[in-house]
Amino acid sequence: MTDFRREASEILAELEAMRAVDAPTHGGRVLSYVYDSGLDELDELAADAARLVQPVNGLDPTTFTSVAAMEAGVVGFARRVLGGAGDDDIVGSVTSGGTESCLLAVKSARDLWRSVRAGSPRVPRIVAPVTVHAAFHKAAEYFGLELDLVPVDPVTGVVSAAAIEERLGDDVALVVVSAPSYPFAALDPVADVAAITGPRGIALHVDACIGGFALAFWPDELPAWNLSVPGVTSLSADLHKYGYAPKGVSVLLTRGRDRQRFQYFATTAWPGYPVVNPTLTGSKPAGPLAAAWAIVEALGEDGFTELTARAARATAALREVVEGIAGLRVVGAPTGPLFAVATDESAPAELRVDPHHWADAARAAGWHLQLQPGLTQADGTRLPHTTHLTVTPVTEDVVGELSEALVAAADAVRGEPAVDGQALVAGLAEALPGGADALAAASVDLDSESAAGLLRAFGLLGGAPAAGATAAGADGALPDRLAPVLALVGALPPQLTERLLVELLARVVEPPSASELG
Ligand SMILES: *Cc1c(COP(=O)(O)O)cnc(C)c1O
Numbered sequence: 037m038t039d040f041r042r043e044a045s046e047i048l049a050e051l052e053a054m055r056a057v058d059a060p061t062h063g064g065r066v067l068s069y070v071y072d073s074g075l076d077e078l079d080e081l082a083a084d085a086a087r088l089v090q091p092v093n094g095l096d097p098t099t100f101t102s103v104a105a106m107e108a109g110v111v112g113f114a115r116r117v118l119g120g121a122g123d124d125d126i127v128g129s130v131t132s133g134g135t136e137s138c139l140l141a142v143k144s145a146r147d148l149w150r151s152v153r154a155g156s157p158r159v160p161r162i163v164a165p166v167t168v169h170a171a172f173h174k175a176a177e178y179f180g181l182e183l184d185l186v187p188v189d190p191v192t193g194v195v196s197a198a199a200i201e202e203r204l205g206d207d208v209a210l211v212v213v214s215a216p217s218y219p220f221a222a223l224d225p226v227a228d229v230a231a232i233t234g235p236r237g238i239a240l241h242v243d244a245c246i247g248g249f250a251l252a253f254w255p256d257e258l259p260a261w262n263l264s265v266p267g268v269t270s271l272s273a274d275l276h277k278y279g280y281a282p283k284g285v286s287v288l289l290t291r292g293r294d295r296q297r298f299q300y301f302a303t304t305a306w307p308g309y310p311v312v313n314p315t316l317t318g319s320k321p322a323g324p325l326a327a328a329w330a331i332v333e334a335l336g337e338d339g340f341t342e343l344t345a346r347a348a349r350a351t352a353a354l355r356e357v358v359e360g361i362a363g364l365r366v367v368g369a370p371t372g373p374l375f376a377v378a379t380d381e382s383a384p385a386e387l388r389v390d391p392h393h394w395a396d397a398a399r400a401a402g403w404h405l406q407l408q409p410g411l412t413q414a415d416g417t418r419l420p421h422t423t424h425l426t427v428t429p430v431t432e433d434v435v436g437e438l439s440e441a442l443v444a445a446a447d448a449v450r451g452e453p454a455v456d457g458q459a460l461v462a463g464l465a466e467a468l469p470g471g472a473d474a475l476a477a478a479s480v481d482l483d484s485e486s487a488a489g490l491l492r493a494f495g496l497l498g499g500a501p502a503a504g505a506t507a508a509g510a511d512g513a514l515p516d517r518l519a520p521v522l523a524l525v526g527a528l529p530p531q532l533t534e535r536l537l538v539e540l541l542a543r544v545v546e547p548p549s550a551s552e553l554g
Pocket residue numbers: 133134135136138169171214216217218243244245246247274286
């Protein structure tokens with residue numbers, strides 16, 4: 037028996053100390069990223085289930101047959117509640133998350149498009165509202181499609197079927213709509229779009245990653261949005277969101293076995309084992325699948341209905357609170373347990389509340405809301421910068437406390453104008469060694485050192501913080517105020533921002549350098 041180099045208890049204590057600094061995953065204080073059912077027993081069950089399959093390799097469900105059984109169970113449940121009850125022609129896969137489900141929906145659509153247009157030199161196109169999740173930007177980049185973004189109504193955040201119809205052509209491999217969209221919780225007109233794409237034989241994906249398992253049990257009547265709509269050819273829904281499973285599990289449902297087979301990769305052209313992969317990964321954990329399966333078995337449709345009702349009540353209560361705050365407004369007519377908040381431009385300037393200052397004030401009081409940048413659409417209309425709230429069942433337990441905090445945060449910042457991104461950039465540029473020219477010269481070709489230098493100058497990476505920005509921890513922890521950071525994101529050229537964000541995320545996970553270890 038080998039001795040461990042360190043005691044297990046000591047290692048776990050160190051991990052617990054690291055976890056203590058994380059944003060709280062439970063209790064409803066973080067209104068994005070985490071989906072808390074509020075049921076400790078459900079979390080325990082999920083952890084026990086994941087532990088039971090810890091050594092299993094999900095790569096081969098013929099060797100590890102538990103994987104096949106659990107996947108069939110989860111896909112069967114998803115099909116039943118997402119509009120495919122009794123329809124054996126709808127098949128599915130469990131994936132590692134929403135992004136993988138979306139990537140695979142695009143890959144299948146591309147390969148089907150290519151199969152019927154052998155030899156076409158054209159680059160296939162994805163048509164989607166500008167609010168479509170960034171996972172589709174990633175899919176277009178990874179798989180070599182063009183992403184054609186359709187402007188949405190700047191007031192409601194909803195895309196019109198007519199606007200999508202205008203963009204259709206023989207090169208369109210896939211249309212994507214959201215149920216609902218992440219930024220504004222807008223429920224796109226699924227049936228109207230399907231009525232256009234269906235007769236043309238164009239694939240239509242419904243991205244229900246965030247909302248699927250909540251809308252399926254939503255207490256109010258909703259327009260048709262799922263696989264019950266005949267022209268919908270695929271749908272994604274994340275179990276690690278409103279399925280309350282630990283991260284790493286989503287489902288992708290596809291109408292038609294033949295369509296779905298384009299998702300697969302298979303090869304025997306190497307001297308190793310024959311490879312057949314329905315998803316992007318090879319070897320993969322069975323833990324998230326087992327956790328999701330156990331949760332579905334435990335909750336059943338009644339349990340999901342009850343949890344969804346809690347989230348729905350909390351959402352309604354919070355929306356009412358926000359609507360009652362002078363200077364703020366809820367964006368559009370959100371559907372499901374999430375919504376976005378913008379400045380009420382109809383209020384006099386001294387009463388307006390900037391949503392990013394509001395989020396920063398709420399954060400200082402221990403409530404983490406998510407800041408979203410604004411965006412100018414292709415038609416020149418402007419989507420406002422907003423603050424996003426994702427509401428989970430546990431939120432109902434803290435809705436009173438949270439409401440008070442939201443009101444107090446608005447009172448604290450009312451009348452304070454939004455951070456002027458252009459002024460901030462100008463100020464920062466002056467403080468740079470090369471002045472404004474240095475910033476103007478910075479491009480996507482920025483090397484790692486120069487990018488890190490800019491981040492340090494902006495106060496976003498360990499080192500001397502510049503005036504106007506905010507002091508970041510030397511370890512790359514988030515600054516106290518995010519409003520100036522988001523204003524920077526909005527004011528710098530997008531490619532430069534993207535390059536700087538890459539540098540920031542890459543530096544955050546770098547091992548400490550020899551000099552720092554001293
Ligand atoms: C979360 C989300 C995704 C991506 O899912 P991940 O699980 O984060 O990879 C895709 N679409 C929508 C609408 C989402 O909310």
